[in-house]
Amino acid sequence: MQTRRMANVYRQYWRINILTTLEYRENFLIWFLFTFIYHGTAIASLWIVLERFPSMNGWNFRDMFFLYALWMVAHALHNTFFSTVGEIPDHIRDGEFDRLLVRPLDTLFQAIATPGQVFPDELVLALITFVAATLYSGVHVDAVFIIFVPLIVIGGALIDLGLNLIISTAAFWFVKVDALRWIFIQLEQEFTRYPLSIYSRSVRLLLTFVFPFAFMNYFPASYFLHKHEAALGVPPAAGLLTPVIGIVFVALAYVFWRFGLNRYQGVGH
Amino acid sequence: MAREATYRFDVFTTVGSFVVRVYLLRMVWTALYAHNAAPKDLSRHEIITYSTVALLMGIVMDIDQTRALNDKLRDGSIATDFMKPINVPLYFFADGTGEVLFHAALLVPSVLIALLIFHIIVPGPAVLAAFLLSFFLGYLVGFFLNFILNCTSFWTLEISAVQLIVTWLTDLLGGELIPLILFPAVLQQFIYVLPFAAMFSTPLLIYVGQIPPARYGEVMGLQLLWIVVLGAVSAVMWRAGARRVVVQGG
Numbered sequence: 001m002q003t004r005r006m007a008n009v010y011r012q013y014w015r016i017n018i019l020t021t022l023e024y025r026e027n028f029l030i031w032f033l034f035t036f037i038y039h040g041t042a043i044a045s046l047w048i049v050l051e052r053f054p055s056m057n058g059w060n061f062r063d064m065f066f067l068y069a070l071w072m073v074a075h076a077l078h079n080t081f082f083s084t085v086g087e088i089p090d091h092i093r094d095g096e097f098d099r100l101l102v103r104p105l106d107t108l109f110q111a112i113a114t115p116g117q118v119f120p121d122e123l124v125l126a127l128i129t130f131v132a133a134t135l136y137s138g139v140h141v142d143a144v145f146i147i148f149v150p151l152i153v154i155g156g157a158l159i160d161l162g163l164n165l166i167i168s169t170a171a172f173w174f175v176k177v178d179a180l181r182w183i184f185i186q187l188e189q190e191f192t193r194y195p196l197s198i199y200s201r202s203v204r205l206l207l208t209f210v211f212p213f214a215f216m217n218y219f220p221a222s223y224f225l226h227k228h229e230a231a232l233g234v235p236p237a238a239g240l241l242t243p244v245i246g247i248v249f250v251a252l253a254y255v256f257w258r259f260g261l262n263r264y265q266g267v268g269h
Numbered sequence: 270m271a272r273e274a275t276y277r278f279d280v281f282t283t284v285g286s287f288v289v290r291v292y293l294l295r296m297v298w299t300a301l302y303a304h305n306a307a308p309k310d311l312s313r314h315e316i317i318t319y320s321t322v323a324l325l326m327g328i329v330m331d332i333d334q335t336r337a338l339n340d341k342l343r344d345g346s347i348a349t350d351f352m353k354p355i356n357v358p359l360y361f362f363a364d365g366t367g368e369v370l371f372h373a374a375l376l377v378p379s380v381l382i383a384l385l386i387f388h389i390i391v392p393g394p395a396v397l398a399a400f401l402l403s404f405f406l407g408y409l410v411g412f413f414l415n416f417i418l419n420c421t422s423f424w425t426l427e428i429s430a431v432q433l434i435v436t437w438l439t440d441l442l443g444g445e446l447i448p449l450i451l452f453p454a455v456l457q458q459f460i461y462v463l464p465f466a467a468m469f470s471t472p473l474l475i476y477v478g479q480i481p482p483a484r485y486g487e488v489m490g491l492q493l494l495w496i497v498v499l500g501a502v503s504a505v506m507w508r509a510g511a512r513r514v515v516v517q518g519g
Contacts, residue, residue, distance in 0.1 A: 034430040041437045052451045053305040179282040198300040
């Protein structure tokens, strides 16, 4: 019964999103252009640098393009389905969040299904980029690739969701978490662009075990591109563990969320 | 100033993000220099200095000094500004510069970290003076570019996406991320036709000595030219915009 109601709400959520996008078509186009330029300049920067310096710890432009594209799909998948989690702090600040608490559906689910102007344009762009990067990098597409890539992408999106949820949960204690979010987003977006092996040991440990961004793209890409760098002495097949890491990370984030939710007193509206 | 002073948290964010980014760029350039033939006249230490100074400049340059214009057009308060006995564009310049000076204060801890912990190269006083002058000219180029973008909100009210796009393009094509002299020859041809190089690249190349004193006149002359051109465009757009103030629901 509960699941059926949730499915219904979720369908309505997407209906409203799509109608909103169609209503503000110009706005949509300009934000799409923004997404395009954002990823475009990131890839162009890699190309420019690697044109001048052909190797980065043994990774050439083709490898780095694949590395970026793998992160991009996971990140876009997260943005498409879970970007609304990042708006929880705003709801808490303006008191809107308290309304979710008194309704007879799971609070986190309601927060995820709060309509806005979400559209899967970035995901489509990411998929196209990923196919291009796969062909261009000459990765061997075999059964393991076809089975594991979707799982790795979902796992990567869950890692993103875990981080998003942890930061939003912090808003139960601190009213403004924008700065915190900004630092972590930067950490994720810029540090996943390069092979983990260029960093010092402590940063490698941080990006593997504390905030496991390296599992979004570095470890799986190393596996598919046959880079045996053994950063941290992890065997190459560890790259296939991303789905497990994603589930564990999101579960930990959810425990933290429940903890924060139980203690939440409202901001005094 | 009170508006700005409330953002005490900014200090923490600015310094924190600066340290993280300097760490990243050091690791990136170190890895690149370790595995490839280095460019002949730009050592690893010089390029790390270049990128660190670029980040410091970015703290000041990335502020949208004329954002107030867009805000005031949205909420309609621009109407009362037109009634006041002041020169409105000059008011925006003064207001924006106040914000920039506040951010310049944020710069102090970051500069100290760059000097004492990261040991960036410090050029002689003459080069340093030329750098500061060129940086100021670059700031003016950036100011007019922002002013033009904000003036477009006389016609369309949603401009934040366009501004972000221009910011990404400036970071890349202005040489903030990668020195323009390392760009492939194909791109070199048209980067210099755009105003972005006048904002970051010129002062930075002066700082690391890639532009010798003999060429200071030429490069700063080009910066001045951009200031004149963009200033003229700003003036035209401001007049046209002010004549048809369409205040949304004000």
